[in-house]
Amino acid sequence: MKNLNRRHWLKTSLFGLAGLSAIPEVLAHSNTSLDSKVLKSTGSLREIPLPFNADVPMKARLLANENPFGPSEKALKAIASSISEGNRYGHADAHYLIQMIAEKEGVSPEHIMLGPGSTDLLEKTAIALCRHGGNVISADPSYLSLVNTAQAVGASWKAIPLTEDHSHDLNAILKSIDKETKLIYVCNPNNPMGSITDFENVKSFCKNASQQTPVFVDEAYLDFLENAEEKSAVNLVAEGYDVIVARTFSKIHGMAGLRIGYIVATPERIKSVTDMVRSTMGLSITSLKGAIASFKDESFIAECRQLNRESRDFTSQSIKSLGYQEIPSHTSFMIFPIRSEAKPFARSMIDQGVGIRMYAIDNKPWCRVSMGTMQEMNYFVEALKVSEA
C-alpha cells in the first residue's frame, strides 16, 4: 500500500513536469528505480549491491574492469615529473594530447573533445542531446551511464534486447528510431556481457542510422582486440557521418584513477556539446602528461593485451571445468550465471578477499569478474570453488 501510494505520487507528480510521455514506457521495464528523484529504468539489468567486510583485506580486486598492470612505467615517470607544474593549468598539454589523438584517428583537432574519463563525455553528450526530452535507444543489457543521464534529463529509453548470441540487434534498433529519437548508444564490445557485435555490421548500421539521428559508439574495450584500428567506427567520423566514438585511458592504458577519455565526432557535433560545457577544464596536468606518455607507449599496450588474453584463457578454462558457462569474452572481464543465490555467493567471495560484481539479469544472478594478474585469477578460482561448493 505504501509502495503503491509512493508509485502513484511519483507518477502523478512527475506527469506534471515536462517530457512526461516518457513515464509509461519507463514503467513498463522490469527494473525501475523508484527511489531516485528521477524515474529511471535499468531494463533487464539490475546491479546487486556487494556486502562489505572491513576485516578482510582484498587480495584480488576484480570488480571494476581496471588494468592491474598499469599505468605504464613511462606514464608514471611523466606523472611524477609533472607534479611540480601543478600550479599551472594544463592547457598546453591538453592541446598537445588532442593533436596526438587527432593524428592517430585521422581527423582534425576540432573533431576531438577530452574529458576526465569517458563517463564524463557519455554524460555530457546525453545532457546536450537529450535535455529537451525525446528518446534514446540502446541495447539491453548494456552499459548504462549515458542512458541513465539521458533519462535523468527527461528522455525516455527504448531498450532493445540483445540477440541470442549477445550482440546488438541492429535491425531492431534501426526500426525503433522515430522522430523523437535524439541519440543511439552502441557499446562495442559490450559491458557487462563482454560480447561483440560484428564490426562491419556496426559500421553499416552507423552509416544508415546516423542519417536520422546521432549514433554514439562506446569503444572502451576495443583495444583488447587485435587490429583494433580496423574495427573502430572512427573512420566514419572522418567521412562526415554523425557518429560519436568514445575511447578511454581507463582500460588498456591502466589509468582509471587518473581520469582521461575522449570522443571523436564531427566538429558540429563536438560544438553542440562544448557550447554547453568546456572540454579540458576537468583535466589535471598530471593526468594529461601521463596520457601523452602512455599514448606513445605501444609496447606497453601490446603487453597488456597479451597478459589480459592469458588471464582470460585461464579463467575461461577454469570456470568451465567447474561447470559454468560464461559468455565468450572479448574484453577485460567475463560474465557467467551462478547456481546459488547472489547475496550469499557475493558474501562468500568478499569474505575470501575476492571482489567481483554481481548483477541480476532477467532476475537471475550473474557474476562479472574483471581480468587481474594470474595470481589474482587463481585466488578467484579458489574462492569460486568454496562459494558454490
Ligand SMILES: Cc1ncc(COP(=O)(O)O)c(C=O)c1O
Ligand atoms: C563500456 C564502458 N564505457 C565507459 C566506461 C567509463 O570509463 P571511464 O569513465 O573510466 O573512461 C566504462 C567503465 O567501466 C565502460 O565499461
